[in-house]
Amino acid sequence: MDKRILGAVCAGGLMMLAGVAQAGVIERACRASDRAAATRQMCSCIQSVANKHLSRSEQRKASKFFADPHMAQEVRQSDKRSDEVLWKRYKAFGRQAAQTCR
Incomplete structure (x- = not known):
């Protein structure tokens, strides 16, 4: 294989991995959910709102709500x-995400 093509393929793969690595826990949980509205753009928007309204530890806990809604009820x-x-912070985040990410 031509070294230029191999280099381009490797660079493209690294760029894709970097994009995945930069996704926050809320975005990854959103993308992994079975919801039809969980598009890349929507999940990225929700993560952006989470970054403004929730601490990292709150994001980690809230990200589990996507897979286990009962956990949200328990909280x-x-x-x-x-x-x-x-x-209270999660509810405020949810209201803001609903407004921002429609």
Whole structure:
């Protein structure tokens, strides 16, 4: 194979890997969900809103809600102060994402 073609293929593969590596936990969870609306553009937008409204640790916890909606219900109903804070911030994030990412 021509070295130029091989170089271009390798560079393209590295650029694709870099794009995946840059995706945040919310974006990856969104893309992995079975929702029809979970397009690359939509999930990227949701991640952008999450970056403004949720800390990294909150994003990690909230990303699990995509695969396990019951976990969100448990956080919502929890008596723990930390879960109450997370839930309020998550709701605000959800409202902003709905407005921004339509």
